[in-house]
Amino acid sequence: QQQVKQSPQSLIVQKGGIPIINCAYENTAFDYFPWYQQFPGKGPALLIAIRPDVSEKKEGRFTISFNKSAKQFSLHIMDSQPGDSATYFCAASPWGAQKLVFGQGTRLTINP
Amino acid sequence: NAGVTQTPKFQVLKTGQSMTLQCAQDMNHNSMYWYRQDPGMGLRLIYYSASEGTTDKGEVPNGYNVSRLNKREFSLRLESAAPSQTSVYFCASKVAGVETQYFGPGTRLLVL
Numbered sequence: 001q002q003q004v005k006q007s008p009q010s011l012i013v014q015k016g017g018i019p020i021i022n023c024a025y026e027n028t029a030f031d032y033f034p035w036y037q038q039f040p041g042k043g044p045a046l047l048i049a050i051r052p053d054v055s056e057k058k059e060g061r062f063t064i065s066f067n068k069s070a071k072q073f074s075l076h077i078m079d080s081q082p083g084d085s086a087t088y089f090c091a092a093s094p095w096g097a098q099k100l101v102f103g104q105g106t107r108l109t110i111n112p
Numbered sequence: 113n114a115g116v117t118q119t120p121k122f123q124v125l126k127t128g129q130s131m132t133l134q135c136a137q138d139m140n141h142n143s144m145y146w147y148r149q150d151p152g153m154g155l156r157l158i159y160y161s162a163s164e165g166t167t168d169k170g171e172v173p174n175g176y177n178v179s180r181l182n183k184r185e186f187s188l189r190l191e192s193a194a195p196s197q198t199s200v201y202f203c204a205s206k207v208a209g210v211e212t213q214y215f216g217p218g219t220r221l222l223v224l
Contacts, residue, residue, distance in 0.1 A: 006154070009152060032211055034211065034212075036215075041217075041218075042217060042218075043116070043202050043204075043215030043216050043217050043218055044155070044202070044215050045214075045215065046212045046213070049211065049212075089154060089155060093211075095211070096211075098143060098160060098162050098168075099157060099160060099170065100157075100213065102147075102154040102155040102156070103154055104152055104153060104154040105152075105154045105155075
């Protein structure tokens with residue numbers, strides 16, 4: 001049973017554009033929301049994470065927006081570059097829990 | 113500091129054969145995880161080990177067994193491989209009190 005729904009499944013954006021990837025969750029006990037980035041042939045790696053005490057978090061060109069009432073969060077990539085082409089996974093868990101629940105993944109392609 | 117290592121990188125099995133996927137981490141992490149990644153399904157947790165000496169089922173444990181050999185090593189065994197187990201398998205680890213999971217490079221398994 002998938003508890004975190006991620007969309008779109010794939011996304012193509014021109015260099016400099018702002019891709020947006022969305023995730024929705026159902027479990028109100030979730031209070032930790034990370035995004036992982038995976039390059040072809042590699043394992044996922046933590047990109048950025050947010051907790052629900054803030055509505056937005058920025059790290060460089062990457063921003064998470066969080067809407068607690070809608071139970072949704074999204075990843076925005078400013079000034080996207082071809083090197084950002086990767087698969088992105090959202091995830092969620094209660095803080096301190098042992099297990100993460102991952103979304104289905106989004107394959108992002110940034111065209112030069 | 114190698115991080116999380118996995119062996120083998122790639123394996124082809126025939127239906128009914130058995131094999132063990134190996135995972136080791138040198139970061140003194142407490143928790144270790146096995147995931148499988150399939151297109152459109154994201155990362156699904158097979159088994160995890162919160163600490164040395166304990167193991168628990170994840171979302172998709174059927175057809176798999178695990179052993180937490182010591183604090184460093186966590187193996188995944190397929191007793192009788194099936195084509196449905198064709199996937200990319202990732203091992204991950206994390207330290208107690210920190211949410212970030214660190215992933216290995218993956219094992220690509222093909223079951224014919």
